[in-house]
Amino acid sequence: MQIRVRYSETDAMGLLHHSNYLTYFEVGRTELFRAQGGNYRHMEELGLFFVVASINVRFRRPAGYDELLTLDTTVTRQTPARIEHHYELRRGDLVLCEADSVIACVNSDGTPVRIPDDLETLTGGTGEASQD
Amino acid sequence: MQIRVRYSETDAMGLLHHSNYLTYFEVGRTELFRAQGGNYRHMEELGLFFVVASINVRFRRPAGYDELLTLDTTVTRQTPARIEHHYELRRGDLVLCEADSVIACVNSDGTPVRIPDDLETLTGGTGEASQD
Amino acid sequence: MQIRVRYSETDAMGLLHHSNYLTYFEVGRTELFRAQGGNYRHMEELGLFFVVASINVRFRRPAGYDELLTLDTTVTRQTPARIEHHYELRRGDLVLCEADSVIACVNSDGTPVRIPDDLETLTGGTGEASQD
Amino acid sequence: MQIRVRYSETDAMGLLHHSNYLTYFEVGRTELFRAQGGNYRHMEELGLFFVVASINVRFRRPAGYDELLTLDTTVTRQTPARIEHHYELRRGDLVLCEADSVIACVNSDGTPVRIPDDLETLTGGTGEASQD
Numbered sequence: 001m002q003i004r005v006r007y008s009e010t011d012a013m014g015l016l017h018h019s020n021y022l023t024y025f026e027v028g029r030t031e032l033f034r035a036q037g038g039n040y041r042h043m044e045e046l047g048l049f050f051v052v053a054s055i056n057v058r059f060r061r062p063a064g065y066d067e068l069l070t071l072d073t074t075v076t077r078q079t080p081a082r083i084e085h086h087y088e089l090r091r092g093d094l095v096l097c098e099a100d101s102v103i104a105c106v107n108s109d110g111t112p113v114r115i116p117d118d119l120e121t122l123t124g125g126t127g128e129a130s131q132d
Numbered sequence: 133m134q135i136r137v138r139y140s141e142t143d144a145m146g147l148l149h150h151s152n153y154l155t156y157f158e159v160g161r162t163e164l165f166r167a168q169g170g171n172y173r174h175m176e177e178l179g180l181f182f183v184v185a186s187i188n189v190r191f192r193r194p195a196g197y198d199e200l201l202t203l204d205t206t207v208t209r210q211t212p213a214r215i216e217h218h219y220e221l222r223r224g225d226l227v228l229c230e231a232d233s234v235i236a237c238v239n240s241d242g243t244p245v246r247i248p249d250d251l252e253t254l255t256g257g258t259g260e261a262s263q264d
Numbered sequence: 265m266q267i268r269v270r271y272s273e274t275d276a277m278g279l280l281h282h283s284n285y286l287t288y289f290e291v292g293r294t295e296l297f298r299a300q301g302g303n304y305r306h307m308e309e310l311g312l313f314f315v316v317a318s319i320n321v322r323f324r325r326p327a328g329y330d331e332l333l334t335l336d337t338t339v340t341r342q343t344p345a346r347i348e349h350h351y352e353l354r355r356g357d358l359v360l361c362e363a364d365s366v367i368a369c370v371n372s373d374g375t376p377v378r379i380p381d382d383l384e385t386l387t388g389g390t391g392e393a394s395q396d
Numbered sequence: 397m398q399i400r401v402r403y404s405e406t407d408a409m410g411l412l413h414h415s416n417y418l419t420y421f422e423v424g425r426t427e428l429f430r431a432q433g434g435n436y437r438h439m440e441e442l443g444l445f446f447v448v449a450s451i452n453v454r455f456r457r458p459a460g461y462d463e464l465l466t467l468d469t470t471v472t473r474q475t476p477a478r479i480e481h482h483y484e485l486r487r488g489d490l491v492l493c494e495a496d497s498v499i500a501c502v503n504s505d506g507t508p509v510r511i512p513d514d515l516e517t518l519t520g521g522t523g524e525a526s527q528d
Contacts, residue, residue, distance in 0.1 A: 007143055007294065007304075008151055008287040012197050012440065014144040018448045019418035026415075030271065030330070041330045044408065047382040052414045056452045062506060065144050066294070066305045093340075110458060136365075139426065139436075140419040144308065151286035155404040162403065162462070171460045172403075176276065181267045184282045189284045193373060198426070198437045242326060275403055276461050314401040316403050364437055 001031050016063040019095055022055065025087045028073035029103070032085075046115065050103045053082070067091055077096050078115040081105060082116045133163050134199050148195040153229055154187065157219045160205030161235070173216075181242045182246070185214070187233040194220070195228050212246045213237060265295050267318030267334050276293040277394055280327040288318065289309070291353045293367070296349075312377065314367045331355055344378045345369060397427050400405045400464050412459040415494055421483045424469035425499070430482075442510065446499045449478070461486055472474065474476040477501060 003024055011017040023044060030048075033040050040050070070090045074098040079085040082104050105115045135156055143149040148154060161182075165172050172182070202222045209216040214236050221229040237247045275281040275284055293314075298306050304314070327333060334354045341348040346368050351359040369379045399420055407413040425446075429436050436446070461466060466486045473480040478500050486494040501511045 006287060007290055008149050009451045010144040011139055012142040012144070012146040013445055013447075017140050018451070019140055019415045019422075020414035022418065023270060026271055039330075041328075044329075049409055051409075051458070054452075054453055054454045055414070056450075059448055063446070064305075065308075066303075138419060145315075146314055149418075150319070151283045151290075154283035157401060157450055158403055171462075173460075176461075181277055183277075183326070184323055185321045186320075188281070188318075190318045191316055194315070196437075198435075226340065272413050272415055276406040276408070278406055278408040281404050292404040 001069055001071050005063055006067055007065055010065045024071055025099060028087055032073045036058055047108045049106050051106050053056045053104045055101040055104045059097050061096045063096050079114055133203055134200055135203055137195055137197055139197055142197045157231060158204055160203045161218055181233045181238050183237045183238055185234045189231040190231050193228045199223055205255055228241045265335055266332055267335055269327055269329055273331045274329045276279055288335055292335045292351055296337045311372045313370050315370050317366045319365040323361050325360045327360050347377055397467050399467055401459055401461055403461055404462045420467055421495060424467045424483055428469045437495040443504045445502050447502050449498045449500045455493050457492045459492050477508055505506055
C-alpha cells in the first residue's frame with residue numbers, strides 16, 4: 001500500500017516523526033486484514049481486540065514531507081493467540097524502515113483469548129500473505 | 133495551567149502544529165473540570181460524554197519547541213445542554229492563540245441530553261471560573 | 265478526495281478525535297494545491313510558508329473508525345496576502361463537518377509577505393476550484 | 397517524571413494508543429537531557445540533531461485515559477556517536493511498558509557525527525542517570 005507523509009506528521013527536523021511509523025504499520029495491518037477478507041471494526045463489535053504486545057523498529061533513512069512511500073506488511077508467524085508481522089517501508093526501492101511486531105488477541109476485559117478459527121483463516125497464517 | 137511543547141507536536145516549520153492546539157484546549161477543559169471537583173473519566177463511566185460541537189481558533193503568534201506555555205480556560209456561558217469555553221494560550225504575557233468552543237452533553241447513542249444538575253454545579257457556570 | 269479514518273485517530277468514544285479534522289483539512293489544502301499545479305514542499309524550499317491564521321469548525325455528526333470519508337476543499341476568497349478555504353467532510357451524502365480557514369503567506373522569519381503572482385495563479389482564486 | 401494520559405492520546409479501546417508511548421519516551425529523553433544541564437533546542441540551533449536509530453518496546457499492561465503515569469528514563473550505554481536509553485513506564489508500582497532505544501547524533505545533512513565532548517558530558521554516560 002502507499003502512504004503519503006502528511007505535514008502534521010513531520011517534526012522540527014522537517015522529517016516524518018518516528019512515532020508516526022507505528023500508525024503507518026497499524027494502517028498496514030488493517031489493510032492486510034481487509035485484503036484477506038477480515039474487518040477489524042466488525043471484530044471489535046464482537047468484543048475481540050488485537051493489542052500490540054511488542055514492536056521492534058529499525059530506522060534506516062529519514063522520510064520527508066509529502067513523499068509517497070510504499071509499505072509492505074507480512075504475517076511472519078501465527079500461533080493460536082498471537083500474530084507476528086514484518087513491515088518494510090520504502091521510497092521507491094530504498095528501504096527507509098523495517099519493523100517486527102507481535103500482536104495478541106484479547107477480550108473486552110483485556111484477557112488474552114484464542115484467535116477464533118475463522119479469524120485465523122482470515123488473517124492468513126501461511127506467512128506468505130503479502131500486502132501489495 | 134502550564135504546557136511544554138513536545139518535539140512530536142512540532143512540524144517542519146519547527147513550530148507547534150496548529151492541530152495540537154485543540155488537544156491543549158481539551159487538556160485545559162479536563163483540568164478545569166478536575167479543579168472544580170468533576171472527573172470526566174467517571175462521567176464517561178456513567179455513559180455521559182462531552183462532545184465538541186464547534187470551535188473557533190485565532191492563531192496570533194507561533195509557539196516553538198520546548199517553550200513553556202500558559203493556558204487559561206474559562207467557562208463563558210452554560211445552558212442546560214451546552215457549555216461554552218474561552219481559551220487563551222500565552223508565552224509569558226504574549227498571547228499566542230485565542231479560541232472559543234461549544235461542547236454538548238450526549239449519551240452513549242450520541243443523543244444530546246441535559247447536563248445533570250450536579251455536573252452543572254461542578255462545571256461552574258458563573259462564567260468566572262478561571263483555571264490558573 | 266477520500267480519507268479513511270485510522271485507528272490511531274480515534275479516541276475513547278470510538279470516534280475520530282476532533283483535533284484530527286484539522287490534519288484532514290491540511291491534507292485537503294495540499295491536494296488542492298497539487299491538483300492546481302502547485303507543490304507546497306517546493307514552496308517551502310523557496311522560504312515561503314502558509315500558516316493558518318484562523319479556523320472555524322462546526323462538528324455536525326461523528327465519524328467512526330475505518331469509515332471512508334469524502335473531503336471537499338474549496339478556495340472561497342483570495343487577497344494578495346491571504347487565502348480562505350471552505351471544507352466539507354461527508355460520509356456518502358451526509359455532512360459530518362464543515363469548516364472555514366484563513367491562511368497567510370509568511371517568509372522564514374514569520375513576516376507576512378505577498379503571495380507571489382505565479383503562486384496566486386497556482387492556487388486558483390476563482391473561488392470555484394473544487395477538489396473532487 | 398510524571399505524565400497524565402490525554403484524551404486525544406486514547407484510542408477506540410479507551411486506552412493509550414501504542415504510538416504515543418514513543419512521544420512519552422521522547423519527552424523523557426528531553427527532560428533527562430535538561431536535568432543534566434543540556435538543552436536540546438540549543439543543540440539543534442548548533443545544527444546537531446539526535447535521531448532515533450532503533451527502538452524496541454514491550455507493552456505489558458494498558459494505560460487508561462487520565463491516569464497519572466511515572467516514566468523513568470536512563471542512559472544505559474554511550475559511545476562517541478550513539479546513546480542508548482532504557483525506559484520504564486509505571487502506574488504506581490505496576491510496570492506498564494519497558495523499552496530500549498538507540499539514538500545517533502547527525503548534522504543537518506543527516507550525516508552521523510561524533511557527539512561533542514561537552515554534550516557527552518552533559519548527557520551523562522555513567523549509565524546511572526535516573527530521571528526522577
